[in-house]
Amino acid sequence: VGQNPPEDDPAMLEVRLRRLPRGVPLPDDFETVEAALPEPAAGQLLCRVVYLSLDPYLRGAISGRHLGHAPLRPGDVVPGRSLAQVVRSRLAGFADGDYVVAETGWREHALSAGQGARKVDPAAAPLSTALGVLGMPGLTAWAGVVELLRPRAGDTFVVSAAAGPVGSTAGQLARIAGCRVVGIAGSAEKCAHATGLFGFDACVDYKHPRWRDHLAAACPDGVDGYFDNVGGDTLQAVLEQLRPGGTVVLCGLVSQYNLDAPTGLSLGPVIARRARLLGLVVYDHEHRFAEFHTRASAWLREGRLRYLEDRATGLPSAPAHFHRLMSGQNVGKSLVVVGPESA
Amino acid sequence: VGQNPPEDDPAMLEVRLRRLPRGVPLPDDFETVEAALPEPAAGQLLCRVVYLSLDPYLRGAISGRHLGHAPLRPGDVVPGRSLAQVVRSRLAGFADGDYVVAETGWREHALSAGQGARKVDPAAAPLSTALGVLGMPGLTAWAGVVELLRPRAGDTFVVSAAAGPVGSTAGQLARIAGCRVVGIAGSAEKCAHATGLFGFDACVDYKHPRWRDHLAAACPDGVDGYFDNVGGDTLQAVLEQLRPGGTVVLCGLVSQYNLDAPTGLSLGPVIARRARLLGLVVYDHEHRFAEFHTRASAWLREGRLRYLEDRATGLPSAPAHFHRLMSGQNVGKSLVVVGPESA
Numbered sequence: 001v002g003q004n005p006p007e008d009d010p011a012m013l014e015v016r017l018r019r020l021p022r023g024v025p026l027p028d029d030f031e032t033v034e035a036a037l038p039e040p041a042a043g044q045l046l047c048r049v050v051y052l053s054l055d056p057y058l059r060g061a062i063s064g065r066h067l068g069h070a071p072l073r074p075g076d077v078v079p080g081r082s083l084a085q086v087v088r089s090r091l092a093g094f095a096d097g098d099y100v101v102a103e104t105g106w107r108e109h110a111l112s113a114g115q116g117a118r119k120v121d122p123a124a125a126p127l128s129t130a131l132g133v134l135g136m137p138g139l140t141a142w143a144g145v146v147e148l149l150r151p152r153a154g155d156t157f158v159v160s161a162a163a164g165p166v167g168s169t170a171g172q173l174a175r176i177a178g179c180r181v182v183g184i185a186g187s188a189e190k191c192a193h194a195t196g197l198f199g200f201d202a203c204v205d206y207k208h209p210r211w212r213d214h215l216a217a218a219c220p221d222g223v224d225g226y227f228d229n230v231g232g233d234t235l236q237a238v239l240e241q242l243r244p245g246g247t248v249v250l251c252g253l254v255s256q257y258n259l260d261a262p263t264g265l266s267l268g269p270v271i272a273r274r275a276r277l278l279g280l281v282v283y284d285h286e287h288r289f290a291e292f293h294t295r296a297s298a299w300l301r302e303g304r305l306r307y308l309e310d311r312a313t314g315l316p317s318a319p320a321h322f323h324r325l326m327s328g329q330n331v332g333k334s335l336v337v338v339g340p341e342s343a
Numbered sequence: 344v345g346q347n348p349p350e351d352d353p354a355m356l357e358v359r360l361r362r363l364p365r366g367v368p369l370p371d372d373f374e375t376v377e378a379a380l381p382e383p384a385a386g387q388l389l390c391r392v393v394y395l396s397l398d399p400y401l402r403g404a405i406s407g408r409h410l411g412h413a414p415l416r417p418g419d420v421v422p423g424r425s426l427a428q429v430v431r432s433r434l435a436g437f438a439d440g441d442y443v444v445a446e447t448g449w450r451e452h453a454l455s456a457g458q459g460a461r462k463v464d465p466a467a468a469p470l471s472t473a474l475g476v477l478g479m480p481g482l483t484a485w486a487g488v489v490e491l492l493r494p495r496a497g498d499t500f501v502v503s504a505a506a507g508p509v510g511s512t513a514g515q516l517a518r519i520a521g522c523r524v525v526g527i528a529g530s531a532e533k534c535a536h537a538t539g540l541f542g543f544d545a546c547v548d549y550k551h552p553r554w555r556d557h558l559a560a561a562c563p564d565g566v567d568g569y570f571d572n573v574g575g576d577t578l579q580a581v582l583e584q585l586r587p588g589g590t591v592v593l594c595g596l597v598s599q600y601n602l603d604a605p606t607g608l609s610l611g612p613v614i615a616r617r618a619r620l621l622g623l624v625v626y627d628h629e630h631r632f633a634e635f636h637t638r639a640s641a642w643l644r645e646g647r648l649r650y651l652e653d654r655a656t657g658l659p660s661a662p663a664h665f666h667r668l669m670s671g672q673n674v675g676k677s678l679v680v681v682g683p684e685s686a
Contacts, residue, residue: 266605277620
């Protein structure tokens, strides 16, 4: 007799919030527990999670600061999207064995009623790319670069979180458009990936005390377009390098997610440079997914678009891996390998 | 024998910087001294200042933070634009007796080589309006409303520094465009002018502890367009009331001019609302001056466009009047009556 179900009951693991995090979420803010395997009702799918996606927006979602999310309460399963395989379909249009991207939460198995679920062709590209370069992060980069920034050949294009899935894809899309691309990232290793694997022209380590000088040196003609994933001091520094008429896409505020109060920000350079700051929410651009996916898949096959993953194995590693992401230690798209691709 | 020139020398007054101000400039940061009346060389005008314009941008100009201005040094004459009368013209296109708006600095008389000087028709409107509603502040409002915000009838339009020359004109232009106009200002008196003289639908006193609630109540459908003259906490509060797709014109940062470090600002609402923030520099829009002036002059004559002035008399009053402006005590366009309209 105990908390665990009897051994002959089908069981699985899930990760629940133990307490609301303060600042950077700690592994101890979560707990991994056994739960009964759910049964799909009519109109539902039972999904087996293969890859769980860890994304910065989850920090806001946990605290109720992300669009459409109420704050979590202790005991709630942590939300999150996964690449999963349909174990049992009771929903028209989905067959057992199909791969889907769906909201599952941090679970080994989950039910889905199909809203927001998208089928993934396992022959088109490695399955995990559906969570990164060919998924929501990739579409985010596409929306910011192709729809909003619209860089021209020869422009100087800057992107922060340059080794992350959004930043690395945004920089590569700008390179494909003919820009000179300068990344900003938080370690020498990340910068090496940006200029190596991703082919950026330069990358600046913002943890170096003289990084503002490095940025200015890397952008001798100023900055035409900036894809901002971090906000705060990094945004301030790039605003001061903007060319007149420059454009900034505001996509994320990773530097701010764990703060109680926002850091000081002077918009003086926005006025002086007659700049435009444009807020980006990827959900506005979902109707462009097919176009994005077709183009990006082709570039991926041709090797013009590359990606990097930061993997951990086993659902119980999700809390520590999320801590790694939220403290900026990840290198590439953060995901947890929850189960094998084929069961 | 002393600092003053001999009595039979034509002399005039000018105001020089005594020391660089810290925070809000104090009258004591300046000194009024006698100087010799200058002689116009070939290609120059000698101008007699009638109305000296005091404007917030001068705070940045003194410290070298305004476009094209090096920081002032002690002993330098304070820069500034005036409505002046040509006393002696040695420049083609200008006759003795002409009225001009020109860069004169804080002086009773000044030379001008004509760059940036604009002739003013004394029959078209009261002369002092050339520094306010029909001058640079008016063009600033026009550029922000007509060129950048482009409000539609029925929009909720918010403007800060609502009793000032830029804000009051911007709000009235938005009203002419059919908007519901809500002002933000720093006293009950200013708010009374906004809703009375200027015909705004509402005005919120940001010094009231519950002003954010008042703003929300005055904008029950959210804010479509915001003309921001102040930055800081006021900008933050309006960002949080923006409707999806809302637009903000960043025109001034009066709340920040006297600070050593910028106040905290969260751009989270800009992302969440997919908003646009657009920097405005009036100099980009000088080629629209004729169109603006024609339309605004007509509205002024029809009584659809109104203005308010905050006058002081005599050049020596300029330092105290500038302190009044920079501490937000002015009500309306700040100017100093330096001499009579007709000499």
